[in-house]
Amino acid sequence: MSDEQLASDAALQQFIDLSRLLTGFDRFELLGTGQAAFYYDWVQTHAAERFATLLATYGELPADAAQHSSFVETRLLGSEKLSTLVTSIIKLLSCCRAWHSNWISTHTVRRSTAFS
Numbered sequence: 001m002s003d004e005q006l007a008s009d010a011a012l013q014q015f016i017d018l019s020r021l022l023t024g025f026d027r028f029e030l031l032g033t034g035q036a037a038f039y040y041d042w043v044q045t046h047a048a049e050r051f052a053t054l055l056a057t058y059g060e061l062p063a064d065a066a067q068h069s070s071f072v073e074t075r076l077l078g079s080e081k082l083s084t085l086v087t088s089i090i091k092l093l094s095c096c097r098a099w100h101s102n103w104i105s106t107h108t109v110r111r112s113t114a115f116s
Contacts, residue, residue: 011044011055014058015040018054021058021061021068022072022089023093036093039092047085050085053081053082054082060075
């Protein structure tokens with residue numbers, strides 16, 4: 001997916017926003033791994049119906065941020081139809097972030113010790 005497609009795809013933007021809510025990661029962290037768009041495409045292909053339902057349900061997120069945690073717990077994680085997909089998104093993006101953070105740390109240490 002090109003940067004132009006990333007910028008123009010409203011459903012992907014909604015997925016990024018949903019992922020931010022679910023993981024607490026910021027937009028930069030989610031896009032920085034390069035995996036958010038890949039996972040978005042994968043979920044669209046392999047779980048299209050549930051994914052469409054998830055995005056539609058996310059569209060009902062209350063404007064009041066104080067209600068977001070309750071919304072995630074009851075409407076997303078508490079949904080028999082959506083909980084597995086929601087949990088999968090959280091796990092995958094958390095793993096990608098951990099891997100990406102470790103990769104950066106390892107290469108930063110190598111680079112800094114090479115110039116010592």
